[in-house]
Amino acid sequence: MKNVPNHQAQTKTWYRKLLDLLLQKGCCSCSEGEGCANQDCSCTNGNTCAIREWLEKSDGAITPPDPGQPTLTALPAGERAHVNQLLLPPAQKKRLLSLGLTSGTEVTVVNNENGRLIIAVRDSRLGLSPDVASKITYRVA
Amino acid sequence: MILALAGQPNVGKSSVFNTLTGMQQHVGNWPGKTVEKKEGLFTLSDGRRISLIDLPGTYSLTSNTIEEIITRDFILQTRPDAIINVVDTSNLERNLYLTTELLDLGRPVVMILNMMDLADQKGYSIDAPALSEALGLPVITAVASRKNGLNELYSSLDNLIAASDKHRGNFCFSPPVEQVIANIGERLQHYSFEGHPVRWLAIKLLEDDAQIKGLVAATVSESDLAALQAEISQHFPGGPSSLAEERYRWINSVLDAAVRREGLGKISASDRVDLVLTSRWLGVPILLAVLAGVFLLIFKLSPPLQELIGGLFSWLSHLIQVYLGPVLPNWLVRLLTDGVLAGVGTAMSFVPLILITFTLFGLLEDVGYFARAAFVMDRWLGPLGLPGKAFISLLMGYGCNVPAIMAARTAENERDRLLTILVTPLTICSARQVVAVALIGAFFRPKFAPWVMLGLYLVGFALICLVSFVLKNMVLKAERNPFFIELPMYRLPNLTNIITYAWHKTRGYLQRAATYIAAVSALLWVLSYFPGGSIDHSIIGTIGHWIEPVGRPFGFDWRLLVALLSGFAAKETTLATLGVLYHANESSIGAVLTSSIPFASGLSFFVFSMFYIPCLVTVLTIRQESGSRKWTAFALAYTLLLAALLSLIVYHLALALS
Numbered sequence: 003m004k005n006v007p008n009h010q011a012q013t014k015t016w017y018r019k020l021l022d023l024l025l026q027k028g029c030c031s032c033s034e035g036e037g038c039a040n041q042d043c044s045c046t047n048g049n050t051c052a053i054r055e056w057l058e059k060s061d062g063a064i065t066p067p068d069p070g071q072p073t074l075t076a077l078p079a080g081e082r083a084h085v086n087q088l089l090l091p092p093a094q095k096k097r098l099l100s101l102g103l104t105s106g107t108e109v110t111v112v113n114n115e116n117g118r119l120i121i122a123v124r125d126s127r128l129g130l131s132p133d134v135a136s137k138i139t140y141r142v143a
Numbered sequence: 144m145i146l147a148l149a150g151q152p153n154v155g156k157s158s159v160f161n162t163l164t165g166m167q168q169h170v171g172n173w174p175g176k177t178v179e180k181k182e183g184l185f186t187l188s189d190g191r192r193i194s195l196i197d198l199p200g201t202y203s204l205t206s207n208t209i210e211e212i213i214t215r216d217f218i219l220q221t222r223p224d225a226i227i228n229v230v231d232t233s234n235l236e237r238n239l240y241l242t243t244e245l246l247d248l249g250r251p252v253v254m255i256l257n258m259m260d261l262a263d264q265k266g267y268s269i270d271a272p273a274l275s276e277a278l279g280l281p282v283i284t285a286v287a288s289r290k291n292g293l294n295e296l297y298s299s300l301d302n303l304i305a306a307s308d309k310h311r312g313n314f315c316f317s318p319p320v321e322q323v324i325a326n327i328g329e330r331l332q333h334y335s336f337e338g339h340p341v342r343w344l345a346i347k348l349l350e351d352d353a354q355i356k357g358l359v360a361a362t363v364s365e366s367d368l369a370a371l372q373a374e375i376s377q378h379f380p381g382g383p384s385s386l387a388e389e390r391y392r393w394i395n396s397v398l399d400a401a402v403r404r405e406g407l408g409k410i411s412a413s414d415r416v417d418l419v420l421t422s423r424w425l426g427v428p429i430l431l432a433v434l435a436g437v438f439l440l441i442f443k444l445s446p447p448l449q450e451l452i453g454g455l456f457s458w459l460s461h462l463i464q465v466y467l468g469p470v471l472p473n474w475l476v477r478l479l480t481d482g483v484l485a486g487v488g489t490a491m492s493f494v495p496l497i498l499i500t501f502t503l504f505g506l507l508e509d510v511g512y513f514a515r516a517a518f519v520m521d522r523w524l525g526p527l528g529l530p531g532k533a534f535i536s537l538l539m540g541y542g543c544n545v546p547a548i549m550a551a552r553t554a555e556n557e558r559d560r561l562l563t564i565l566v567t568p569l570t571i572c573s574a575r576q577v578v579a580v581a582l583i584g585a586f587f588r589p590k591f592a593p594w595v596m597l598g599l600y601l602v603g604f605a606l607i608c609l610v611s612f613v614l615k616n617m618v619l620k621a622e623r624n625p626f627f628i629e630l631p632m633y634r635l636p637n638l639t640n641i642i643t644y645a646w647h648k649t650r651g652y653l654q655r656a657a658t659y660i661a662a663v664s665a666l667l668w669v670l671s672y673f674p675g676g677s678i679d680h681s682i683i684g685t686i687g688h689w690i691e692p693v694g695r696p697f698g699f700d701w702r703l704l705v706a707l708l709s710g711f712a713a714k715e716t717t718l719a720t721l722g723v724l725y726h727a728n729e730s731s732i733g734a735v736l737t738s739s740i741p742f743a744s745g746l747s748f749f750v751f752s753m754f755y756i757p758c759l760v761t762v763l764t765i766r767q768e769s770g771s772r773k774w775t776a777f778a779l780a781y782t783l784l785l786a787a788l789l790s791l792i793v794y795h796l797a798l799a800l801s
Binding site: 053057080088090092093094095096097098099100101102104105106107110112113115116118120122124125126127128129130131133134137 | 202203205207233234235236237240241265350351353356357360365368383384387388391404407410413414417418421422423514515518521522525531625626627628629630631632
């Protein structure tokens with residue numbers, strides 16, 4: 003496959019790479035349409051953009067919060083509710099799912115201090131920071 | 144025969160491991176990784192040897208963390224004869240999630256029900272035979288921490304090995320999903336995937352697993368890939384979350400058949416403790432009090448032991464002088480006593496400090512307090528861009544930077560981990576504490592000493608805040624990772640585990656001290672003795688004199704520079720070197736330093752030695768953990784600059800004021 007992009011990656015100075023790492027920037031940005039409609043992408047062993055996009059799909063857009071839906075932040079201690087949606091990036095969403103926060107699961111709020119929650123879910127306890135609690139929507143039990 | 148021990152975090156997996164293998168274990172790292180790998184041996188009644196591999200604790204087997212990748216790769220590649228799945232019985236519902244993932248991997252599984260006492264306490268009653276029936280797996284009830292049930296485990300393993308049925312479990316998804324899995328599997332089976340089970344690959348594709356998607360995309364033909372994508376998008380509308388739901392649906396059917404859980408979701412005693420320990424106003428003060436207590440205990444307990452070890456080494460060097468003095472040439476005797484023994488003795492005197500530190504930290508972790516500490520601190524670290532988990536790392540950094548940087552592995556992503564690794568060297572590790580105590584003793588009146596020490600910690604913490612803030616602002620768009628953490632039920636500490644843990648940490652240090660530090664101290668002594676026979680006319684003296692101009696702006700003479708150079712090998716060496724250079728021993732060093740170094744220079748040296756580049760072992764660890772020479776260089780450069788800047792300010796301020 004073409005070596006040009008690889009060569010580019012190599013000649014990147016270390017502080018550029020440093021900045022890229024901090025900004026979490028990859029070397030391919032198909033979705034932004036940076037001139038690689040059907041060309042090879044630089045960093046995926048010559049995968050085409052369609053494949054690249056499929057591979058990156060899981061890092062894609064997060065479902066936007068529905069303003070009508072209440073989030074766990076609003077629940078006082080002692081309340082029960084059913085989890086509805088997790089509006090989080092896929093990696094975090096998967097972790098929360100494996101910890102038992104699947105749709106419809108009943109949770110009990112053990113403590114809520116300014117949106118920082120301890121919840122009882124299934125038979126364990128989870129501590130959620132406000133930025134997580136505010137992205138979990140619920141239905142009333 | 145190889146068995147793998149798998150389980151979620153906080154299930155008492157290491158106590159099962161310790162019980163099974165006794166002290167016959169080998170602790171190392173996974174190849175190329177810095178995640179700890181424990182391997183142990185035990186013998187069955189008929190004499191067969193079994194090698195037991197302790198896999199890292201994980202909640203699931205996605206490809207999102209190093210631990211999860213290690214666990215699944217080990218099972219797929221090594222294909223252990225069986226997986227022993229340790230579960231926390233008081234937390235069965237969530238623990239079985241990992242079990243379903245382990246079963247997908249297609250190896251036989253045996254389950255150990257651990258922490259039955261906690262389950263009892265919670266009011267759960269478990270029908271083990273019914274559970275075994277529902278799971279389709281052999282189930283062993285064992286409270287590993289009390290050693291009962293061990294025999295049952297042995298005989299069960301015996302039966303397992305003899306049994307012809309392979310204990311693959313009863314787990315499956317709903318028929319429509321199984322149909323999709325079968326369809327995908329059919330397309331995949333014409334290709335070779337390093338022997339990975341096709342069914343597992345299909346499940347991971349449906350779960351949108353980045354690693355497996357990459358593997359499949361790199362292996363199958365383009366037309367097959369398109370067909371796979373079509374299959375998934377047309378017949379699997381639920382998306383990855385529906386698989387998690389189905390796993391829990393199956394788990395609940397198992398639990399309904401075998402477990403009665405009264406008081407599920409009720410506020411327990413453990414929760415009431417949390418209402419206090421994590422509360423908004425009391426959380427941080429309690430945390431600080433706990434830490435103060437820990438440090439007080441460390442500093443109360445370790446000095447007598449330190450003196451004991453120091454005494455032992457002076458006795459040894461006395462013995463050498465008496466018995467070998469007449470036989471060997473004078474320089475060789477001095478190399479052994481003043482070089483090797485003095486260096487190793489100084490290093491050994493940290494052993495109590497390290498042992499006690501890790502015992503106490505192990506205790507806090509074992510009772511479940513560390514998770515609360517991270518939860519409480521997230522509120523304060525959040526604005527700095529540091530994840531709450533970084534606090535555990537930073538806390539360990541006050542013991543030793545090396546395990547602290549390793550602990551950064553628990554971070555959620557690359558950026559969090561890098562940030563944690565980069566700021567950890569600013570914590571004052573125990574070796575630097577010793578140097579600090581000696582220097583403070585030399586340059587400050589006793590009644591100010593505790594306040595200077597406190598000030599040092601505060602300055603250190605302020606620097607951590609400053610550096611993370613600056614680094615965070617380089618991260619313009621990247622949002623901080625949302626933070627959540629499991630809060631395990633509080634439980635009584637298991638002393639065997641804690642001591643085993645502390646011992647392994649200490650042993651690592653001992654090995655380093657015995658080899659590396661001995662060699663460096665010998666070399667240093669040679670450099671400071673030859674060719675002239677005294678430090679002033681030695682190689683090191685010459686180098687010191689040569690670079691003296693570098694130290695002038697900071698008020699350092701050549702001896703202080705040499706001490707700083709040697710401190711790079713190991714921080715505690717700074718003190719030993721000062722001793723050698725100023726002709727002082729452990730007891731007289733304070734007075735000698737007071738009389739021979741001006742206050743402004745001393746203060747500047749104090750500040751510099753606390754924050755300049757981390758020790759060699761830490762640097763190597765940063766290199767290994769960050770996987771990047773550039774970042775390591777960055778850590779070196781910024782700490783050096785920071786220390787230079789601070790000591791420049793302090794030196795000139797002190798000069799101006801005095």
